[in-house]
Amino acid sequence: xxxxxxxxxxxxLIGASGSGKSSFAKKHFQAFEVISSDFCRGLVSNxxxxxxxxxxxxxxxxxxxxxxxxxxxLTVIDATNVQREDRKYYVNxxxxxxxxxxxxxxxxxxxxxxxxxxQRPDRQFASYVVQRHVQNLKRSLRGLEKEGFRYVYVLNxxxxxxxxxxxxxxxxxxxxxxxxxxxxxxxxxGCCDELELLLEKLGYQKSVNSVSEACRDSDIxxxxxxxxxxxxxxxxxxxxxxxxFLGDLVDRGPRILDTVKLVKNMVEAGAAICVPGNHExxxxxxxxxxxxxxxxxxxxxxAEIEALSPEVREPFLKEIEQFIDSLIxxxxxxxxxxVVAHAGMREEMQGRGSGKVRSFALYGESTGExxxxxxxxxxxxxxxxxxxxxxxxGHTPVPEAEWLNNTIDIDTGCVFGGxxxxxxxxxxxxxxxxxxxxxxxxxxxxxNITGAGITSQQHLDDVLxxxxxxxxxxxxxxxxxxxxxxxxxxxxxxEVMSRFAANPKWLIYLPPTMSPVETSQLPGYLExxxxxxxxxxxxxxxxxxxxxxxxxxxxxxxxCRDEEAVKRRFGIVNEGIDICYTRTGRRFFxxxxxxxxxxxxxxxxxxxxxxxxxxxxxxVCLDCELMPxxxxxxxLIRSQYAAVGAASRPALSNAINLLTQAxxxxxxxxxxxxxxxxRQQMANQYVDxxxxxxxxxxxxxxxxxxxxxxxATEGAVHTDKNHRWHMEQAAMLEAANPELLMAxxxxxxxxxxxxxxxEGTHWWEEMTSKGGEGMVVKPxxxxxxxxxxxxxxxxxxxxxxxxRIIYGAEYTTEENLERLxxxxxxxxxxxxxxxFALGVEALERFVAEAPLRRVHECVFGVLALESEAVDPRL
Numbered sequence: 001x002x003x004x005x006x007x008x009x010x011x012x013l014i015g016a017s018g019s020g021k022s023s024f025a026k027k028h029f030q031a032f033e034v035i036s037s038d039f040c041r042g043l044v045s046n047x048x049x050x051x052x053x054x055x056x057x058x059x060x061x062x063x064x065x066x067x068x069x070x071x072x073x074l075t076v077i078d079a080t081n082v083q084r085e086d087r088k089y090y091v092n093x094x095x096x097x098x099x100x101x102x103x104x105x106x107x108x109x110x111x112x113x114x115x116x117x118x119q120r121p122d123r124q125f126a127s128y129v130v131q132r133h134v135q136n137l138k139r140s141l142r143g144l145e146k147e148g149f150r151y152v153y154v155l156n157x158x159x160x161x162x163x164x165x166x167x168x169x170x171x172x173x174x175x176x177x178x179x180x181x182x183x184x185x186x187x188x189x190g191c192c193d194e195l196e197l198l199l200e201k202l203g204y205q206k207s208v209n210s211v212s213e214a215c216r217d218s219d220i221x222x223x224x225x226x227x228x229x230x231x232x233x234x235x236x237x238x239x240x241x242x243x244x245f246l247g248d249l250v251d252r253g254p255r256i257l258d259t260v261k262l263v264k265n266m267v268e269a270g271a272a273i274c275v276p277g278n279h280e281x282x283x284x285x286x287x288x289x290x291x292x293x294x295x296x297x298x299x300x301x302x303a304e305i306e307a308l309s310p311e312v313r314e315p316f317l318k319e320i321e322q323f324i325d326s327l328i329x330x331x332x333x334x335x336x337x338x339v340v341a342h343a344g345m346r347e348e349m350q351g352r353g354s355g356k357v358r359s360f361a362l363y364g365e366s367t368g369e370x371x372x373x374x375x376x377x378x379x380x381x382x383x384x385x386x387x388x389x390x391x392x393x394g395h396t397p398v399p400e401a402e403w404l405n406n407t408i409d410i411d412t413g414c415v416f417g418g419x420x421x422x423x424x425x426x427x428x429x430x431x432x433x434x435x436x437x438x439x440x441x442x443x444x445x446x447x448n449i450t451g452a453g454i455t456s457q458q459h460l461d462d463v464l465x466x467x468x469x470x471x472x473x474x475x476x477x478x479x480x481x482x483x484x485x486x487x488x489x490x491x492x493x494x495e496v497m498s499r500f501a502a503n504p505k506w507l508i509y510l511p512p513t514m515s516p517v518e519t520s521q522l523p524g525y526l527e528x529x530x531x532x533x534x535x536x537x538x539x540x541x542x543x544x545x546x547x548x549x550x551x552x553x554x555x556x557x558x559x560c561r562d563e564e565a566v567k568r569r570f571g572i573v574n575e576g577i578d579i580c581y582t583r584t585g586r587r588f589f590x591x592x593x594x595x596x597x598x599x600x601x602x603x604x605x606x607x608x609x610x611x612x613x614x615x616x617x618x619x620v621c622l623d624c625e626l627m628p629x630x631x632x633x634x635x636l637i638r639s640q641y642a643a644v645g646a647a648s649r650p651a652l653s654n655a656i657n658l659l660t661q662a663x664x665x666x667x668x669x670x671x672x673x674x675x676x677x678x679r680q681q682m683a684n685q686y687v688d689x690x691x692x693x694x695x696x697x698x699x700x701x702x703x704x705x706x707x708x709x710x711x712a713t714e715g716a717v718h719t720d721k722n723h724r725w726h727m728e729q730a731a732m733l734e735a736a737n738p739e740l741l742m743a744x745x746x747x748x749x750x751x752x753x754x755x756x757x758x759e760g761t762h763w764w765e766e767m768t769s770k771g772g773e774g775m776v777v778k779p780x781x782x783x784x785x786x787x788x789x790x791x792x793x794x795x796x797x798x799x800x801x802x803x804r805i806i807y808g809a810e811y812t813t814e815e816n817l818e819r820l821x822x823x824x825x826x827x828x829x830x831x832x833x834x835x836f837a838l839g840v841e842a843l844e845r846f847v848a849e850a851p852l853r854r855v856h857e858c859v860f861g862v863l864a865l866e867s868e869a870v871d872p873r874l
Contacts, residue, residue, distance in 0.1 A: 190253020
């Protein structure tokens with residue numbers, strides 16, 4: 001006996017104790033699919049037969065079943081289930097998760113169940129227990145379908161049970177095996193002229209169809225229903241693309257039946273897929289004689305049908321009835337990446353089957369209110385959508401198709417004088433043709449409801465949802481697969497963002513931390529270029545770039561060409577056209593006048609250097625260093641560095657004076673005096689080190705900006721360019737405004753040439769001996785993958801005197817250097833690569849016009865990772 005069940009089902013096994021339910025389940029289903037009440041009793045009590053534990057056991061069982069159905073996993077309930085109230089719970093649960101309730105009954109005689117239980121030492125039930133099970137089961141058999149089970153199979157003997165073969169059938173909406181490419185077409189409403197033009201624009205070619213089966217006997221072709229003597233056309237694409245129609249083919253327009261026939265021909269020829277719309281559903285009810293109200297364009301469809309001659313009308317209606325009735329509510333395609341439905345589809349309904357799912361696909365969801373035009377107010381389900389699958393739908397006419405949380409409504413109101421739109425998938429390119437005229441005046445005017453010229457997505461992003469960033473999160477990124485953000489770190493990031501950050505719409509990127517080079521073993525050094533060159537050479541890199549490390553503060557600068565660009569791309573209105581913010585998302589400048597002068601100067605340099613036309617963009621995101629260090633770190637300098645210098649120098653000077661007096665009085669303190677004189681020298685070096693990076697900032701002339709990465713522009717993230725390109729672009733900007741901008745000195749080093757390495761080392765030694773901070777060593781390519789994933793995108797190699805600021809005035813003593821050489825770098829390196837991967841992912845999502853919450857998932861991730869316990873001196 002073959003039992004067929006849908007691939008997404010809740011299978012309830014029904015049978016008395018001893019009927020063999022567990023053995024049946026073990027034979028026909030995977031271990032994880034079967035949830036046994038006995039096993040759950042064991043989980044909570046260590047005894048599978050403990051009836052006292054039944055209450056807790058079924059709570060566990062129900063919890064697991066909820067989770068599995070939510071995850072769209074077929075689930076089998078292994079329990080007696082002989083009482084109606086027990087089964088009712090599972091039927092309702094199947095309805096809740098929009099899957100099919102299946103009953104498989106093992107209806108064995110009472111004596112066989114008794115015999116089996118007696119053979120099991122752990123199942124010594126009283127005879128009346130099995131007797132009661134069998135009696136309850138017999139009373140239930142006839143009513144299982146009425147209880148709500150969609151599939152009922154009753155097995156009445158051991159032979160039938162042994163002969164069973166279970167076959168799983170895919171749901172009708174499961175077309176995950178179809179990968180496209182697709183051309184998804186919005187609501188047509190009888191605008192067949194525009195449909196034909198759109199298909200031609202999409203590259204489809206027309207061929208002539210033969211006479212339809214339904215009308216062959218009468219020698220009448222359905223294509224003549226509008227006095228058109230040409231045969232019915234079939235459109236197909238020479239490259240194998242498939243059209244995907246979103247329903248609402250009928251009503252309102254001038255060529256309704258032609259539209260239906262064209263789409264039907266394409267579907268039957270395998271050149272198209274179609275889902276039903278609410279207008280097809282209403283027409284189907286009308287054809288079947290149901291009482292429907294003839295309005296909202298149905299009158300035009302009825303008029304076209306009634307204009308047919310009697311010999312054409314009946315076979316035509318039968319054919320159209322069969323076609324509409326065959327349409328599936330929605331489809332899941334391309335391995336679950338794409339979902340299409342007339343009115344959209346919530347994530348929890350995708351790929352499932354129920355009356356509610358079909359209703360949502362046809363009508364969407366309303367708030368229960370009526371607007372001023374007498375129409376139901378449609379609930380904006382897309383605003384809450386968080387699914388991974390792209391959802392393409394129509395139903396609600398909009399002036400322009402636009403993305404909202406990975407969903408897009410492509411009903412652009414062709415019949416109302418708008419246009420007929422198609423979305424090319426996977427290219428996500430919109431193609432449209434304008435309506436030839438207004439065929440039907442809309443009851444409700446089409447218009448941009450968001451106002452201010454911003455998109456629906458940008459309007460929605462005005463208020464961000466805390467649930468999108470809180471809690472433990474696992475972020476999938478292109479460069480490193482999955483990155484985990486701990487809950488406690490998310491809370492810390494939220495504190496910074498919510499209290500101190502700039503307008504979140506600007507925050508499309510936060511810079512990553514950077515790891516130092518491997519600790520040097522050379523005498524007197526903690527960091528040296530030798531280790532940086534060796535790291536990359538060992539990873540197979542032949543060329544690196546050494547960039548001068550400026551002693552400033554990391555800054556992200558976003559500049560837009562004009563107000564229109566910032567509104568279009570960032571959804572920001574009346575807040576200026578550019579920003580400079582810190583690596584924690586705060587505005588860099590506290591002085592608004594100074595900030596305006598600074599940003600105006602940067603914008604002018606970009607414009608004067610012909611940057612906009614050269615990169616074909618109207619906005620840019622720059623990664624920079626802003627000098628002096630004291631411009632942002634004045635408080636840190638005063639409280640930490642200057643305080644140490646101010647305390648140590650007079651204290652050491654007094655100590656030296658006292659030791660000198662003691663020595664003059666013939667007390668042997670020479671070794672101690674030498675030690676304190678050495679400490680005094682190191683304290684002076686410490687003060688000199690941080691003073692090099694500090695100067696007064698009174699106006700714009702005291703500020704320097706050194707851009708070193710052209711991170712992103714319209715349509716591009718420039719991680720595909722090597723660092724030489726970035727340096728050249730930055731140099732062009734500096735040439736346009738050298739008073740404000742500073743080019744970064746750099747050298748390209750050939751790691752296969754010892755003399756080139758020596759030149760790089762000498763350059764570093766010369767630079768640091770003059771007080772420079774050091775250099776950053778990077779592979780010449782922006783992103784490089786090694787044997788175990790991406791390599792460090794950069795390592796910093798800091799000079800001896802700069803490290804005195806970091807590790808303290810006396811770090812260069814031999815005992816301190818020896819201790820510092822044991823510093824661990826693994827956590828810092830891991831952090832640097834994770835933050836780098838998140839930063840690139842954030843930019844790629846923004847450039848791809850992903851919702852801001854998706855961009856912020858990565859931005860928050862970078863900020864959250866900064867809360868990890870990593871030595872801040874590294």
